[in-house]
Amino acid sequence: MLEHSMSEKELRRLTKSFGALHSVLRLRILAALAAGESNVRDLETTLRVSQPLLSWHLTQLRQTGFVVAERVGREVHYRLNPEAFRELADNIEILVGISLSDEGGRSGGKSKS
């Protein structure tokens, strides 16, 4: 197990996922959401970026499933979607045929010069 090989469609989707994470600002957004922030205004203040820019990046993250949005009154609350990150990890494992968990001797293995 671990080796299914991926279809073109799956490859494209995976590529897009990586693209969504290819941005320092977007990673900051994710970190802020992980830290408990939720609505756009708070993020705007915390991250010091313009509202449209933030909105655009949130849209990218939403379209790739890493965050989900929910309207609450006139605010929109964003939160992480952990499942998307797990799927990403799964797909990496399938793509390169390796296990991402620490088995196999990491951190302190034998070093032969």
Add this chain to the structure above:
Amino acid sequence: MLEHSMSEKELRRLTKSFGALHSVLRLRILAALAAGESNVRDLETTLRVSQPLLSWHLTQLRQTGFVVAERVGREVHYRLNPEAFRELADNIEILVGISLSDEGGRSGGKSKS
């Protein structure tokens, strides 16, 4: 554990890693390497891309650590670096504060409509 929060430098590095994977061709390269291919000419034939293009993408993958190159005669053999993918997964876990392994009730949890 799991929540270290990342420095700016680490964020930038992580961003670059995602960028290196933001390409269908590069994912195909990784898949081909996972399937056992190694030298550039074989990849060129398998993937049907020009040699300079392939070389450029391999350079990107090398610079981000996902593959390593080794000169063998006049060929250069590339191979995956599994450690880089594990580090990537670790960093995702740190960034968003979640576990990427299947604990926590995935695939078939309770669904309350």
Add this chain to the structure above:
DNA sequence: GTAACATATAAACTTTTATTTATGGATTAC
């Protein structure tokens, strides 16, 4: 040494993505 092969690099060009500025849509307060 020269020729041939395998890969890398550089320069010019094309395409994609990010950022700004301006405007629109949805919701609540009045």
Add this chain to the structure above:
DNA sequence: GTAATCCATAAATAAAAGTTTATATGTTAC
């Protein structure tokens, strides 16, 4: 209803990344 708030979208511009074509570097064969 109007005004105010919160967020999204559109258009224009700027920046980054990918692709091609041409050339250079390093290695083996002779």
